[in-house]
Amino acid sequence: MEKRVYNFSPGPAVLPLPAxxxxxxxxxxxxxxxxxxxxxxxxxxxxxxxxxxxxANLRKLLSIPEDYHVLFLQGGAQLQFAMAPMNILRNSGxxxxxxxxxxxxxxxIKQAKTQGPIRVAWDGKETNYNRMPSNSELDLxxxxxxxHFTSNETIQGIQFQTEPAVGIIPLLCDASSDFLHKKVxxxxxxxLYACAQKxxxxxxxxxxxxxxxxxxxxxxxxxxxxxxxxxAESKSLYxxxxxxxxxxxxxxxxxIMSEVGxxxxxxxxxxxxxxxxxxxxDASEGFYDGHAERASRSVMNVTFRLPDPELEKPFLAEAxxxxxxxxxxxxxxxxxxxxxxxAMPVEGVELLAEVMKSFCKKNRK
Amino acid sequence: MEKRVYNFSPGPAVLPLPAxxxxxxxxxxxxxxxxxxxxxxxxxxxxxxxxxxxxANLRKLLSIPEDYHVLFLQGGAQLQFAMAPMNILRNSGxxxxxxxxxxxxxxxIKQAKTQGPIRVAWDGKETNYNRMPSNSELDLxxxxxxxHFTSNETIQGIQFQTEPAVGIIPLLCDASSDFLHKKVxxxxxxxLYACAQKxxxxxxxxxxxxxxxxxxxxxxxxxxxxxxxxxAESKSLYxxxxxxxxxxxxxxxxxIMSEVGxxxxxxxxxxxxxxxxxxxxDASEGFYDGHAERASRSVMNVTFRLPDPELEKPFLAEAxxxxxxxxxxxxxxxxxxxxxxxAMPVEGVELLAEVMKSFCKKNRK
Numbered sequence: 001m002e003k004r005v006y007n008f009s010p011g012p013a014v015l016p017l018p019a020x021x022x023x024x025x026x027x028x029x030x031x032x033x034x035x036x037x038x039x040x041x042x043x044x045x046x047x048x049x050x051x052x053x054x055x056a057n058l059r060k061l062l063s064i065p066e067d068y069h070v071l072f073l074q075g076g077a078q079l080q081f082a083m084a085p086m087n088i089l090r091n092s093g094x095x096x097x098x099x100x101x102x103x104x105x106x107x108x109i110k111q112a113k114t115q116g117p118i119r120v121a122w123d124g125k126e127t128n129y130n131r132m133p134s135n136s137e138l139d140l141x142x143x144x145x146x147x148h149f150t151s152n153e154t155i156q157g158i159q160f161q162t163e164p165a166v167g168i169i170p171l172l173c174d175a176s177s178d179f180l181h182k183k184v185x186x187x188x189x190x191x192l193y194a195c196a197q198k199x200x201x202x203x204x205x206x207x208x209x210x211x212x213x214x215x216x217x218x219x220x221x222x223x224x225x226x227x228x229x230x231x232a233e234s235k236s237l238y239x240x241x242x243x244x245x246x247x248x249x250x251x252x253x254x255x256i257m258s259e260v261g262x263x264x265x266x267x268x269x270x271x272x273x274x275x276x277x278x279x280x281x282d283a284s285e286g287f288y289d290g291h292a293e294r295a296s297r298s299v300m301n302v303t304f305r306l307p308d309p310e311l312e313k314p315f316l317a318e319a320x321x322x323x324x325x326x327x328x329x330x331x332x333x334x335x336x337x338x339x340x341x342x343a344m345p346v347e348g349v350e351l352l353a354e355v356m357k358s359f360c361k362k363n364r365k
Numbered sequence: 366m367e368k369r370v371y372n373f374s375p376g377p378a379v380l381p382l383p384a385x386x387x388x389x390x391x392x393x394x395x396x397x398x399x400x401x402x403x404x405x406x407x408x409x410x411x412x413x414x415x416x417x418x419x420x421a422n423l424r425k426l427l428s429i430p431e432d433y434h435v436l437f438l439q440g441g442a443q444l445q446f447a448m449a450p451m452n453i454l455r456n457s458g459x460x461x462x463x464x465x466x467x468x469x470x471x472x473x474i475k476q477a478k479t480q481g482p483i484r485v486a487w488d489g490k491e492t493n494y495n496r497m498p499s500n501s502e503l504d505l506x507x508x509x510x511x512x513h514f515t516s517n518e519t520i521q522g523i524q525f526q527t528e529p530a531v532g533i534i535p536l537l538c539d540a541s542s543d544f545l546h547k548k549v550x551x552x553x554x555x556x557l558y559a560c561a562q563k564x565x566x567x568x569x570x571x572x573x574x575x576x577x578x579x580x581x582x583x584x585x586x587x588x589x590x591x592x593x594x595x596x597a598e599s600k601s602l603y604x605x606x607x608x609x610x611x612x613x614x615x616x617x618x619x620x621i622m623s624e625v626g627x628x629x630x631x632x633x634x635x636x637x638x639x640x641x642x643x644x645x646x647d648a649s650e651g652f653y654d655g656h657a658e659r660a661s662r663s664v665m666n667v668t669f670r671l672p673d674p675e676l677e678k679p680f681l682a683e684a685x686x687x688x689x690x691x692x693x694x695x696x697x698x699x700x701x702x703x704x705x706x707x708a709m710p711v712e713g714v715e716l717l718a719e720v721m722k723s724f725c726k727k728n729r730k
Contacts, residue, residue, distance in 0.1 A: 002391075005399035009406045012608060020393050020401055026367075027389040028382075034370035034690070036385055038567040038613065041374045041691060074439040074569065075590050078604040082588030114588050197605055202403040204439065204569040204607030223447030223479050225440050239443040240562055242569030243377060244609065248403065325399070326406060 006348035009326035011198040019251035057253035081111035089116035094145035097121040102153030131293040152178035157303030182267035205245025305335030371713035374691035384616035422618035446476035454481035459510035462486040467518030496658040517543035522668030547632035570610025670700030
């Protein structure tokens with residue numbers, strides 16, 4: 001078999017090996033079905049059990065309350081950026097508040113503007129999005145249709161340590177890049193959504209956890225595929241769902257429950273992995289320049305720069321030699337980004353920390 | 366390994382075994398990449414080659430002219446039902462003509478009505494959608510924004526033998542259930558779209574072949590994910606595409622080219638398979654009651670009823686015993702439906718013909 005590398009890509013991203021192995025084993029024929037998950041009818045009892053198990057796993061891991069739907073949709077977070085305001089802002093007669101902490105917050109607001117009036121409750125652009133705001137900094141409209149935020153800014157490597165306090169205004173969250181990295185209090189959210197390709201599965205399936213009363217408020221005149229109401233009433237089976245993606249969500253959440261335990265244990269593991277890298281940054285006496293302010297550091301995406309851009313190619317080459325791939329940062333931040341989602345093995349992060357230490361030793365002046 | 370059955374499901378449907386085998390072989394790590402197709406960045410050169418190859422295969426098989434884009438989108442035909450009028454009907458000041466020949470034509474018009482004014486150019490409901498119209502029966506508006514039709518009605522098992530003649534009005538086609546079953550003259554179409562899960566790959570990716578001048582006419586104020594212009598300008602990489610689905614489209618089209626040859630050979634094979642079943646129906650002296658009028662018979666979905674509904678369960682049981690699955694018809698037509706897409710092996714159809722003959726012999730009064 002082809003040797004696997006350590007994949008630090010921000011998404012699509014590393015998946016748990018046991019989940020990949022099970023998918024591989026059964027790819028020609030699911031046990032008892034005699035056909036592939038890629039071929040099986042979405043109306044079959046076999047697939048029915050798979051989508052129910054995927055939902056049950058998510059409900060158990062996150063203790064999702066009964067008054068929330070769990071939907072499996074297509075189109076990624078990008079489509080949710082438009083679909084959320086399309087359903088609950090258009091025709092509300094209100095405006096929506098957006099907290100902008102980085103690239104994805106900016107993308108979310110751009111898409112939302114096609115659907116209705118938007119207000120900015122905070123924007124971190126003055127410091128090139130290197131921190132999350134405190135609650136006291138938020139300029140919230142008490143009559144907003146909702147408040148939207150991005151729990152983890154993948155590109156900047158900054159993360160809310162706890163969700164913003166917005167009182168009774170519905171809180172909408174794009175959790176694409178830190179979904180399931182720890183247990184969050186779902187009851188504080190109106191909508192919590194995440195594309196799969198970072199912490200949950202392959203690209204092509206998006207999980208939307210939505211409070212039932214918000215579904216009731218959905219606009220009436222929407223195309224079925226863009227209506228939360230239609231998707232909730234049909235239990236995500238209005239049309240053919242992305243069956244393989246849903247299946248992978250089941251396998252990945254199976255892995256969390258069987259190999260890790262629960263989301264508290266997942267979080268412990270994630271914090272340890274991140275600490276390995278932040279410790280190297282902090283001990284490097286400025287050789288590694290972390291982009292994020294300490295209090296906003298992301299447990300999922302660790303961003304750092306080198307003192308001299310000339311050193312970037314040698315660093316990437318040295319990492320690649322050890323099988324550490326996809327570490328180049330986004331041009332808006334520069335330097336490097338190590339995405340260390342749930343499925344990144346501790347060994348991969350330990351190896352990266354080792355390479356960073358040795359590179360620093362050799363190149364620090 | 367689990368034994369594979371013959372899967373006559375209307376979709377998701379049978380896929381070519383060599384494509385499944387290649388996907389299985391490489392599922393933990395693509396050759397040269399060291400990571401799974403489920404984990405690889407959509408911005409990587411490895412994925413770039415895959416999406417380019419998928420497009421090149423489609424262009425070659427269908428001789429797609431240079432003035433057409435080939436897009437890989439999400440949301441299935443269902444989203445195209447809304448997205449097409451959203452892009453080129455809204456703000457056109459015109460109405461669109463719909464030819465309604467069955468369940469999917471009706472669904473298409475329902476979604477289109479959320480976007481603009483629609484006219485019915487023909488509706489086959491009086492005879493429960495058992496035939497396609499002739500050109501002379503179409504009531505076309507010479508100033509329509511476009512004419513929409515469904516090339517093959519999956520549930521009814523009826524198919525256009527050639528596309529309707531609409532002059533210079535843009536012709537839009539939902540070809541979800543017969544895409545690539547034969548070569549069609551793409552230059553006669555404005556938009557030709559198909560979800561993958563019948564003839565092309567797994568659920569979750571949709572191919573949209575669109576004439577470039579129609580993209581230019583797209584509305585300006587749409588969310589990016591719903592804009593043909595944005596998707597065309599970004600070559601389907603505005604956001605993370607459904608990478609695995611695109612990969613499977615490549616493998617399935619590779620299979621057509623390497624194992625079948627071209628779409629003319631594919632069509633010969635498809636016609637032979639369908640003839641095997643229609644011959645049994647025609648020779649059964651009315652025991653099998655085909656739903657479709659002869660001139661509209663589908664090469665992809667063969668629909669038929671039994672003289673007595675009491676015989677349905679025994680027929681399904683006998684078929685299942687021989688490994689022939691998913692033959693139950695849709696309730697709106699009754700009886701049975703054998704979906705015999707490109708990937709259904711001739712042997713599967715021969716076996717079904719044999720079971721049908723023997724069942725008829727035993728049960729004909």
